[in-house]
Amino acid sequence: MNDIDQKLEYPEPKTEKKVSVVKVILGALVCFALLAAVILSNVQQLQLTSEITAKQKEYTDLQSENVRMQTELAGKTSNKNVQEYAENVLGMHPLNPSQVEYIQIQTADVVEIPEEEQNVFVKVKNAFDSFVAYMRG
């Protein structure tokens, strides 16, 4: 009997490791959380892009409206409209040329320094000074 027992040596059965349910749940939660974070960031990105597009459109519309209003203002203040308003509504008349008096204004005194004649030594010195200034940057 003992020989048979000795001959038949069965390997010891492996004991199954019992995985913690808590850890599995936690792991799953972390995965879901990560997934949710990714989805949320994509949603935010979409939302922001949409808002940017809307604001850009609004800006373009307002720019265009500004152009339209500036043009309308330029039309209302044209030379023709201004003259018609001045004559018909305000009862004004264009100036007669003889009503304009021209005054000659004394201009400020100006000092003119005549250029000195330079001999060859002065010219060489000036050229050397210019070269030094150039090398110094």
Add this chain to the structure above:
Amino acid sequence: MNETRKDYEPTAAMKKKAVIGAFGFCMAMAAAVIIKLALLCIVNHDVYAEKANNKHFSRITITANRGSIYDRNGEPLARSATVYKVYIDPNQFQSDMEKIGETMKARQEAIDKGEKLDPNKIVMPIEQLKEEVIQTLAEKLNLTVESVREAAEKDTKYYVLQTQVEKNVADDLMEYLNTYGLTSIKTEEDTKRYYPQNELAAQVIGFTNSDGDGQYGLEAYYNKYLSGTNGRVISATDAKGNEMPYRYSTTFPAEDGSSLYLTLDMTLQYYLEKNLQDMCEKFDVQNRACGIIMNAKTGAVYAMGTYPSFDLNEPSVIYDKATSDYLQSLPQNEYKDAYINAREQQWKNKAITEIYVPGSVFKIFTTAMAIEEQVVDVEKDRFVCSGAYTIPGVPDPIHCHKRTGHGDQSFSEALTNSCNPAFIEVGLRVGIHKFSQYFSAFGLTEQTGIDLPGEGSSIYRPEEKMSTVDLAASAFGQSNSLTPMEMITGIAAAINGGYLVEPHVVDKIVSSEGNVVKSFGTNVKRQVISEESSAQVRKLLQAVVDNNGGSNAYIKGYAVGGKSGTSQKLETGDEDKYVASYACFAPADDPEIVMLIMADEPMGESYYGSKVVAPYARMILEEALPYLGYYPEYTDEEYAKLDVTIPLLLDSQLTSAEETLTALGLQYEVKGNGDTVVGQCPLTGYTVSSGGTVILYTEQDYEPEFVTVPDVKDYTASDANQALVNAGLNHVAVGASADRTDVLVQSQSIPAGEMVEVGTVIQLDYSTNSQGD
């Protein structure tokens, strides 16, 4: 024997075959899938990728903004802005109305049952609501109620109600429709071109069609620069067509159109067009008038106008009232063609497209070529005019406009008198060959090259076909037909030192980023005459104005040169049709501006250039020269005769008032015994001619004396002065200078027979009585 379970268990061989079979089947399936995937992803990759892209991606066109047009001072002349197209989905509209009808019905039933409803909830019969919506649409979109009702009942999903609706109108409309939850009426973006100056420089600027492409004028000529290039965005879009962020999205940005900065000056343009209009109205000009103001040295066009013009914001509307009234009177079958002709006519830029016979203005060229060729000695040569000139071998003489003849005259006098026989002789001295050479050298046989579409070409007698009679007629300007643009460019060459320049309207083209894409400077084609000859021409033309100021654009304090012209429109077969024109330049010694004005078929009291056009040329220069920074420099003689502005004398001491008036060269008459001025006539600010009289009242509750205004029309200056002084009135001259002996009163500001206060200023409009052009 008993069968055991072992007998039914599969053998190892069977198991092996089963495994092989199952494996083979799986492999076959896998192979099929792999082959299919390979076909889809590798072999037909491009096909399916394209299909997928067409589904996933959209191509959104980014419309390029059209460039703007500005004058030389940066004033906008043409700009584009976004407007909206309002459209309706009639099928959806009907459906909306039904739904709203049911809602209204339910609300009414609730009210009938005694339930309390939110006061903001509208309750009305659906037909009433429908009618209200239609009325509102018609009112806001400037449509008839019938047309809106008809549109709402169409069997279609898309019908445009109105285009080019401005943002504020579109927003108001959408806000109104949203209160009823109506989604069947929507807007989509559109573009509108605005022209803030309306009819100013209309023929030069041109306009765009419904597709946004330039038609006529600068809009057409520079369409390539103005229109830009559309862009594109390729990216993923959601179900509503909104762009989604996608890492492979590609944007090809739109390249907005470049803007044009012109040489035109809106202020000068306004002066020109205002006076063209006054001239046409006063002299009943039948076939339009045009004018050009140009820099004589650079060719930059400061102003170019045609009257009648048209409103660029409504180019299809006939602007001229007389033409419009005429079209309305036509029967239906004639209206369409007549309207199209009238519309095309008003769009044409007369200054560059139409030719005319220049008349005596052409003598400027004959003068220039004669001086350059030295066939005339300006100081010594004399010309005798007997009223006609007989060309050897030609039986019929050619008459001067003065049938009695000018007699013996110098060359300068001949030019001032605009004597045809004298210029026939000068032309004959120049000769056919030289005349033709100079005619071509002055650019009169070719287009000027101005950057505007539709430029016309001259019709002239070529050298090989020119006879002596043709030369004679050409020499005084009654033979060849030229465009006003050719004329002014040639005249500029005659007075600017001899240089023929290329005229241009655009100064520079600037991209949307602000970079100068193209710049237009002075382009000198050739030198036609020497600077010395040009200086002599200037001097002679200044003498024309100084010696015959009544017929020309003489302005106190300014050196102006000029020449008037009148030509018969022989090509019409009607001898009573004329073209009146006037060319002038200033300052005469170093001209900056050269101006040409032309009135085609004046039918009023006169048709001569000196009477019709010259006064308006003067009025334009009177405003333009100070605007350009040229201030008057009076001679002593002019200074002594300057008009005087009445100062404020009220409440001042009488002695002080008397001294002030004496210092100004005015006389005075004191009424009353007081020593303080309590009333004056004329009032301060009025202008009187030198030596006028101011009435000073020194008693409170004074009663002014009234006199009858005499009729001084057609009086000479001295007679008019005497008549008004005798009546106790003051006067001031406008128009031609009252110093001239050849001027008469054309009109007076206060009609004869009216009772006015003593001392009142009567404005007298003088004009020349000579009609030589």
